[in-house]
Amino acid sequence: MAEKNIYTVVVADDEDELREAVCTMTPWEALGFHLVGNASNGLDALELVERLEPDLLLTDIRMPFISGLELARQVREIRPAMHIAFLSGYDDFEYAKQAIQYNIISYMLKPLTMDGLAAELKVIHEKIDQRYASLRRFDDNQGDRAAFLIPLVLERYDAMPDGREAALREQAAACGVLRGTDDRSVLVVLTAALPDGSACEPGLVHLVDQLANKYLRHFTFSSSGRVVAVLLGNPSDFEEYLHILADEICQLTERALGKRVLVGVSRAVTVFGELNSAYRQSLEALHAAADSEGGVSFTADTRKGGGLCERALEIIEQRYMDENLSLASLSAMLNVSPNHLSACIKKTAGETFINILIRRRMEKAQQLLLTTNLQVQEIARRCGYTDQHYFSYCFKKYSGTSPGALRRQKGVQGGTAPEEVTA
Helix, strand or coil: CCCCCCEEEEEECCCHHHHHHHHHHCCHHHHCEEEEEEECCHHHHHHHHHHHCCCEEEEECCCCCCCHHHHHHHHHHHCCCCEEEEEECHHHHHHHHHHHHHCEEEEEECCCCHHHHHHHHHHHHHHHHHHHHHHHCCCCCCCCHHHHHHHHHHCCCCCCCCCHHHHHHHHHHHCCCCCCCCCCCEEEEEEEECCCCCCCCHHHHHHHHHHHHHHCEEEEEEECCEEEEEEEECHHHHHHHHHHHHHHHHHHHHHHHCCCCEEEECCCECCHHHHHHHHHHHHHHHHHHCCCCCCEEECCCCCCHHHHHHHHHHHHHHHCCCCCCCHHHHHHHHCCCHHHHHHHHHHHHCCCHHHHHHHHHHHHHHHHHHHCCCCHHHHHHHCCCCCHHHHHHHHHHHHCCCHHHHHHHHCCCCCCCCCCCCC
16 A cells, blocks of 8 residues: 655644644544644744645634634745645635635535544545646647747847737737737746756646646746746736746645756746747846745845845834735845745744744834833834734733733833733
């Protein structure tokens, strides 16, 4: 009998008894899973995902501080290849349907028996197995677009003759690359390669092709041992999906094929005559990706590992009071992927982005509590929290006491805080 693949899992639910039962009574190992952590709210669950990088997150859809839907959205930015299963009440079904785009592999209704949960986990395990197996299979079905696109990508043209671009657009429409001659999609070239320079196997070409198909129109082929993908879409498509696609290629190649891969991504170009230039940009980015923690580099990236982390810490110091500061928004400011930034911060600073941000906010909160008579609600706002209960939970988790108790211990007069917030 073949050995069962073991996938790591994090459980998140604010119902303590249910979470404890799921964690302790589920035969995880027999079902092909290894429980690596659990959380009572979305904030702690997000921190666990960033730190532990599990294969599966089993989460309630309604939780304090960060809902299951918001958790799924943020998890997708950090770990796009990770699977998510919802465990929640019947009334949340319509709400849960919004999360299909976040790689939801299962939706389980409460109340759920332990036998029912085990049966569904068995199904989830089979789905993950099947997904990874499908990514290993190679099916060459590139069609006539190869004759059109491959020469444009690989051959260098010093100058395009007048009218050549218009003719190229007609050819592109005729072979289905464009949806018509009036299709104004921009183009990006993504190149993937193994770090040791060995030739990429056909399965990697298929994997890149399958993943690109989830997000963007594309054409994928192999050249000189590398996988090359020409991606098409409007600028908003690339802004939303490009970082996610590049990260998911790295994550799933390692998980499904057992190999590390590097990815380089060009800037967007607007004409077919610039595809070779974009390809050369992707090769330069591919070379830089060797020094990248996440294995991905974009042409616009100018960072080195330590320098990137240093700039990230500077922005956290400057903007910790912004309630919308997140790993995704910070990575957008630095023009890198959330996964790369997360890996870089963990390696260089030795802890996760979330922990660094919360620590800075709590340091400021302690200062304001002990040196001013501001109301706790105002202190929370100045530290990036619109929800006073959320702030109090984070403060107690960080300092071991509530805001009001700290003031009483130090004999400081000021506004009151909600006591003993639980999650």
